[in-house]
Amino acid sequence: MNAPSAPTPPPPPQPSGRRTGRRPGRADTRAEILAAARGEFAERGYEQATVRGIARAAGVDPALVHHYFGSKERVFLAAMEFPVDPSAVVEHVVAGDPAGIGERLARFVLASWEAPEVRERLLAILRSTASSPEMAALFREFAVTILVRRVAPAVPGPDAELRVELAFSQVVGLAMARYVIGVEPVASADPETLVAYLGPTFQRYLTQT
Amino acid sequence: MNAPSAPTPPPPPQPSGRRTGRRPGRADTRAEILAAARGEFAERGYEQATVRGIARAAGVDPALVHHYFGSKERVFLAAMEFPVDPSAVVEHVVAGDPAGIGERLARFVLASWEAPEVRERLLAILRSTASSPEMAALFREFAVTILVRRVAPAVPGPDAELRVELAFSQVVGLAMARYVIGVEPVASADPETLVAYLGPTFQRYLTQT
Numbered sequence: 205m206n207a208p209s210a211p212t213p214p215p216p217p218q219p220s221g222r223r224t225g226r227r228p229g230r231a232d233t234r235a236e237i238l239a240a241a242r243g244e245f246a247e248r249g250y251e252q253a254t255v256r257g258i259a260r261a262a263g264v265d266p267a268l269v270h271h272y273f274g275s276k277e278r279v280f281l282a283a284m285e286f287p288v289d290p291s292a293v294v295e296h297v298v299a300g301d302p303a304g305i306g307e308r309l310a311r312f313v314l315a316s317w318e319a320p321e322v323r324e325r326l327l328a329i330l331r332s333t334a335s336s337p338e339m340a341a342l343f344r345e346f347a348v349t350i351l352v353r354r355v356a357p358a359v360p361g362p363d364a365e366l367r368v369e370l371a372f373s374q375v376v377g378l379a380m381a382r383y384v385i386g387v388e389p390v391a392s393a394d395p396e397t398l399v400a401y402l403g404p405t406f407q408r409y410l411t412q413t
Numbered sequence: 414m415n416a417p418s419a420p421t422p423p424p425p426p427q428p429s430g431r432r433t434g435r436r437p438g439r440a441d442t443r444a445e446i447l448a449a450a451r452g453e454f455a456e457r458g459y460e461q462a463t464v465r466g467i468a469r470a471a472g473v474d475p476a477l478v479h480h481y482f483g484s485k486e487r488v489f490l491a492a493m494e495f496p497v498d499p500s501a502v503v504e505h506v507v508a509g510d511p512a513g514i515g516e517r518l519a520r521f522v523l524a525s526w527e528a529p530e531v532r533e534r535l536l537a538i539l540r541s542t543a544s545s546p547e548m549a550a551l552f553r554e555f556a557v558t559i560l561v562r563r564v565a566p567a568v569p570g571p572d573a574e575l576r577v578e579l580a581f582s583q584v585v586g587l588a589m590a591r592y593v594i595g596v597e598p599v600a601s602a603d604p605e606t607l608v609a610y611l612g613p614t615f616q617r618y619l620t621q622t
Contacts, residue, residue, distance in 0.1 A: 333594060334543030340594055347596045363606070369590055369599040370610055376594075377586020381578055385542060385549055385585075387556045390578040397572070401579055405614050 250345035306407025459554040515616025
């Protein structure tokens with residue numbers, strides 16, 4: 205996943221190689237930037253982390269980070285290797301008739317997880333989230349800044365962020381039960397059956413009806 | 414499923430080695446039986462595993478397994494170091510007015526997780542479930558045979574087992590979001606606030622109303 209070398213001061217127990225020396229090859233430079241980004245995001249949080257700081261930690265020019273990734277959010281998603289575009293959640297789920305938001309979310313979640321290459325990557329994220337404090341910190345930043353803050357404004361009523369996170373928790377829990385723990389019958393239940401049960405849960409969390 | 418010398422996952426202090434030689438001390442014998450039990454349950458599943466097989470794998474007499482633990486279920490719970498008595502779920506949650514089952518389950522779950530020593534152990538189980546196939550297999554057996562099959566008969570309507578597992582998945586997801594990922598505001602939300610939101614979710618899964 206990332207480079208070896210000496211452990212750096214504060215960050216958690218992961219070989220989060222934060223080297224300062226420049227690397228020659230392009231693939232190496234990109235990997236170097238991503239390793240530095242994981243360290244920065246985990247340590248400072250998404251809001252406090254900067255492209256400049258990531259560049260410094262990677263020993264490259266900030267322009268190179270922009271060149272490779274474009275924006276801080278793009279660096280972040282690449283650092284997490286997150287396989288779903290969060291904008292798609294907003295576009296396909298939040299936009300549209302509020303009465304159908306729960307079912308749209310359930311359908312979106314199942315469709316994403318049922319795609320083998322997406323599932324594989326999401327599972328890797330979930331597994332390392334459970335075992336690595338650095339990955340848990342990254343995932344926390346992701347959930348809050350990329351998902352919750354973007355979806356909550358579209359959610360009416362009090363406790364909007366909390367309720368978005370409860371929907372998120374049901375997504376994570378379904379993934380754990382169906383794909384990680386693999387408990388039957390949920391593990392091999394038909395996606396449409398799951399949509400029928402999960403849709404109303406999401407609907408109530410997101411619209412309180 | 415797992416090799417005797419395989420390195421165990423980081424979190425729990427769990428030597429999953431399946432040794433066959435007898436151990437002298439009593440503490441060692443008990444630990445030996447539990448290590449053998451983890452292997453047997455993970456490999457054969459709860460139903461197929463036997464006290465006799467566990468004793469054989471541990472190199473002890475079956476009577477000794479009964480002496481230490483009493484029953485297969487007790488061996489299993491001890492092997493998982495599961496900190497909550499599953500009978501309590503049935504007693505405190507399933508029994509009683511069906512109209513209150515969702516709220517009772519939410520309250521039971523929060524009360525369990527908020528007790529530090531219970532939380533610590535549940536987190537260890539959750540973390541190792543995500544990283545170790547053996548622990549995932551144990552947890553799967555636990556969920557199905559100890560929880561789902563015991564609760565489902567009390568749940569009316571079709572897909573009873575599936576719906577019990579969806580409630581289970583919301584419990585696991587809440588634990589992931591609140592305690593593992595630690596996403597705010599759910600991480601520090603007041604338990605009663607969570608009960609108010611989670612209760613209706615459990616209620617609908619368990620009674621379809």
